[in-house]
Amino acid sequence: MLAAQRADAAAVGQDASARAVHVAADEELRRGSVPDLDENESAPAVHRDVLAFGYLDAMTSEKRRARLLVVDLDDTIWTWFDAWHSSFSELLRVTSELSGISTTELKRAIRPIHQRHGTSEYSWLLDELDQLGDLVPAGTTVAEYFDPALHAQNHARKVTTQLYPGVRETLTYLRDNGTTVVAYTESLAFWTRWRIQQTSLDGLISELYSSPDHDTPDGVDLESRRTLPSEEYELHSTEHRHVPAGIVKPNPSILQQILDDHAVPASEAVYVGDSVMKDVAMAQRVGAIDVLAAYGVKTNDPRYRLLQDVSHWPDSTVAKEQDKSPGVHPTPTLVLSRGLSDILDYVAFGRTVA
Ligand SMILES: [Mg+2]
Numbered sequence: 436m437l438a439a440q441r442a443d444a445a446a447v448g449q450d451a452s453a454r455a456v457h458v459a460a461d462e463e464l465r466r467g468s469v470p471d472l473d474e475n476e477s478a479p480a481v482h483r484d485v486l487a488f489g490y491l492d493a494m495t496s497e498k499r500r501a502r503l504l505v506v507d508l509d510d511t512i513w514t515w516f517d518a519w520h521s522s523f524s525e526l527l528r529v530t531s532e533l534s535g536i537s538t539t540e541l542k543r544a545i546r547p548i549h550q551r552h553g554t555s556e557y558s559w560l561l562d563e564l565d566q567l568g569d570l571v572p573a574g575t576t577v578a579e580y581f582d583p584a585l586h587a588q589n590h591a592r593k594v595t596t597q598l599y600p601g602v603r604e605t606l607t608y609l610r611d612n613g614t615t616v617v618a619y620t621e622s623l624a625f626w627t628r629w630r631i632q633q634t635s636l637d638g639l640i641s642e643l644y645s646s647p648d649h650d651t652p653d654g655v656d657l658e659s660r661r662t663l664p665s666e667e668y669e670l671h672s673t674e675h676r677h678v679p680a681g682i683v684k685p686n687p688s689i690l691q692q693i694l695d696d697h698a699v700p701a702s703e704a705v706y707v708g709d710s711v712m713k714d715v716a717m718a719q720r721v722g723a724i725d726v727l728a729a730y731g732v733k734t735n736d737p738r739y740r741l742l743q744d745v746s747h748w749p750d751s752t753v754a755k756e757q758d759k760s761p762g763v764h765p766t767p768t769l770v771l772s773r774g775l776s777d778i779l780d781y782v783a784f785g786r787t788v789a
Pocket residue numbers: 507508509510511708709710
């Protein structure tokens with residue numbers, strides 16, 4: 436069953452059948468098999484109806500058409516918040532145990548450091564916490580003394596960084612379909628490259644647009660913190676295109692640049708992200724088909740409070756994200772509730788390069 440056919444079946448309105456089709460299609464995609472519907476006697480009834488009554492073309496024609504997919508990464512493609520929360524919690528817990536400083540006091544000291552560096556996953560956080568420097572024995576660095584905290588953080592990050600279900604299958608389908616998939620993230624290049632490698636997405640994303648790393652403190656040699664040869668940290672198939680630092684979503688200039696680089700008009704481009712305030716607003720500003728990855732939204736999660744407590748965002752941005760008043764945030768045009776593969780229910784993707 437082809438994904439497009441699955442999507443058409445879902446659009447017929449037979450919810451239970453459509454759901455069954457969805458599950459079956461997902462399973463087939465997972466297995467990598469794409470059986471020919473005509474030869475598949477066990478095809479769900481809804482498909483036979485669709486084909487018999489000639490609905491397939493009608494349903495396809497109701498879909499939007501596009502030939503470029505641009506995606507946010509964190510909490511759209513992979514589980515960023517879950518990984519951040521578990522890894523940062525571990526860092527806090529072990530640092531507090533080793534230092535005797537309460538987590539409340541640590542959080543209070545951490546936020547200005549995050550704000551100074553424009554990121555909430557600053558690699559040299561412990562080095563810049565003044566409270567810790569005095570506790571370290573002579574001849575030992577902060578990083579060495581608090582290595583158990585860094586180790587706990589890295590371990591938690593590794594086991595909790597995962598693709599959302601259906602992402603790999605959807606990106607594989609699009610690549611095989613000739614549709615270019617571009618990623619645009621505000622996150623730091625180092626950790627973004629690490630996540631692409633960790634989730635084996637190198638090559639499934641055609642290009643990554645992000646700022647160069649800017650979180651290395653003066654006097655710290657990045658290579659000194661790396662345990663593998665530098666080429667191990669590079670992407671091999673996904674092209675990394677650097678964009679100017681300091682431009683944050685919903686500023687539309689980078690997304691517009693992506694469209695221009697691919698010679699695709701906004702009306703034929705889809706942008707998917709998990710933030711209404713940033714992703715949806717940005718896509719609407721350039722006129723792309725804006726899509727909310729609702730399955731990745733974490734702002735109502737009780738654990739989100741920890742991120743707010745130490746966020747590099749200004750207070751006004753943190754408050755606006757939580758503001759549910761009418762008119763504060765745009766209404767997304769399309770909403771994906773189950774996963775990225777839902778996009779195939781709404782959009783018929785064509786080849787990016789004719
Ligand atoms: Mg995101």
